[in-house]
Amino acid sequence: MTTYSNCIVEYADTKDKFDLCMQVRITVFVNEQKYPLHTETDDEYNDKSFNWVATCDKTEDDGTTSRIPVGTIRLIPVSDSVGKLGRLAVLREARGLALGKRLVQFLLKESAERGMKEIVLNAQYDKQGFYEKAGFVVEKGDEETFLEDGTPHIRMWNRDINGFLADVASK
Ligand SMILES: CC(C)(COP(=O)(O)OP(=O)(O)OC[C@H]1O[C@@H](n2cnc3c(N)ncnc32)[C@H](O)[C@@H]1OP(=O)(O)O)[C@@H](O)C(=O)NCCC(=O)NCCS
Numbered sequence: 001m002t003t004y005s006n007c008i009v010e011y012a013d014t015k016d017k018f019d020l021c022m023q024v025r026i027t028v029f030v031n032e033q034k035y036p037l038h039t040e041t042d043d044e045y046n047d048k049s050f051n052w053v054a055t056c057d058k059t060e061d062d063g064t065t066s067r068i069p070v071g072t073i074r075l076i077p078v079s080d081s082v083g084k085l086g087r088l089a090v091l092r093e094a095r096g097l098a099l100g101k102r103l104v105q106f107l108l109k110e111s112a113e114r115g116m117k118e119i120v121l122n123a124q125y126d127k128q129g130f131y132e133k134a135g136f137v138v139e140k141g142d143e144e145t146f147l148e149d150g151t152p153h154i155r156m157w158n159r160d161i162n163g164f165l166a167d168v169a170s171k
Contacts, residue, residue, distance in 0.1 A: 004070065004094050007056040009106045012072075018046075020053045020069035021087075028089035035149055045086075050075040050114075052106055054090070054099050070094040073103040075111055078120070083111045085121040104134040105168065108161045118159045125152040132156075135164040 012018045022040065029035045054071035071090040075083045085107055090099045111119060123131050125145050128138065136156035145152040158164055 001061065002093065003059045004056040004097060005059065007054055007070070007097075007099060007102075009052050009054045009071075009103055011110065012051040012053050017053050018051055020055070021051045021072040021074070024053070024069050024072045024089050024091060025087055027091060029087075032092060033151075039149055045074070045076050048076065049086075050077075050110070051087075052103060052110070054103055056094065056099075071099045071103050073107050075107055075119075077114075077116075080115060081117045083114075083116045083119050085119050100130060101134055104131075105165075108135070108158070108165055112161050112165060117161060118157065119161055120155065120157050122146075122148055122153040123156050125154050128154055128156070135161075135168075 010017060012021050025040045026037070029040055030037050051072065051074045053069050055067055056070050057065050058068050058070075059065045071088075071094065073088045074086050076086060078084050085104070088100060088103060090097075090103070108119065119136075121131065121136065123136070135158045137158075138154055138156055142155040142157075145154050147153070
């Protein structure tokens with residue numbers, strides 16, 4: 001059985017690390033979810049966002065191990081106190097290992113360290129349950145879904161990321 005170990009999340013502060021984020025985004029959003037390539041490569045926020053990459057040691061059945069990028073997430077500053085979470089992706093083969101949850105918590109922590117108080121996101125509608133577990137809610141008035149690149153999305157907020165992180169730390 002293929003296993004993933006020694007997983008870490010890092011701020012993508014170099015071109016090489018950003019390229020690993022793009023590698024995951026293209027695998028998940030373009031190859032798997034069939035969004036057009038330009039929605040990733042020509043994204044205007046690629047140069048105006050903070051990005052993080054998760055990497056793991058992947059060990060194959062035959063015992064060979066390689067270090068690979070498995071997940072990514074990004075933050076777009078909206079104002080001094082509000083950020084927008086986006087482009088969260090975990091390779092299909094590495095899902096269910098709590099990496100998505102870990103990437104969201106990492107983003108919340110690093111957003112709080114940058115002085116942000118609130119995070120908004122547009123969730124693919126079928127990911128609403130994931131984001132609820134990660135501390136986000138659909139607010140009154142935001143119950144309507146809308147299309148983004150042809151896919152139904154719903155807006156979700158975490159209005160108190162410091163409180164949420166304190167709750168997580170106390171558990
Ligand atoms: C959404 C995604 C990032 C989740 O990543 P993951 O690493 O598999 O998720 P985790 O293992 O961290 O799951 C955390 C919790 O959310 C739950 N969960 C995961 N996906 C879910 C979903 N689609 N709906 C409801 N709950 C979900 C898990 O069961 C787990 O619950 P638990 O803590 O009670 O055990 C991953 O499925 C993915 O990359 N999907 C394709 C890209 C995508 O759709 N990105 C989001 C765009 S808005």
